[in-house]
Amino acid sequence: MSYFRWDGEDLILDCHLQPKASSDEFAGLHGERLKIRLTAPPVEGKANAHLLAFLGKAFGVAKSQVSLISGELNRQKRVRIQSPQKLPDLPGLTAQGH
Secondary structure, eight states: OOSEEEETTEEEEEEEEEOSOSSOEEEEEETTEEEEEOSSOSSTTHHHHHHHHHHHHHHTSOGGGEEEEEOTTSSEEEEEESSOSOOOSOTTOOOTTO
């Protein structure tokens, strides 16, 4: 089991969020999920919006191409990134078909 899988051209990520962190960053693995630290607080959807923008920038796509599949009110989230243009240096993450 891995924290990511490809669905056609789209990348599905299983994430574990740590809101109210000191900086926005990928923080390795948390069990079977990618741990992401965000500066945004977990109130009124702020952390979710911040997560989508952070992932859009990291993967070289507009934030409109990043969507939350599940976990809206939870630290455990599943996210879809449509046709990522670049892949950040993350453990085990490789381009589709490689």
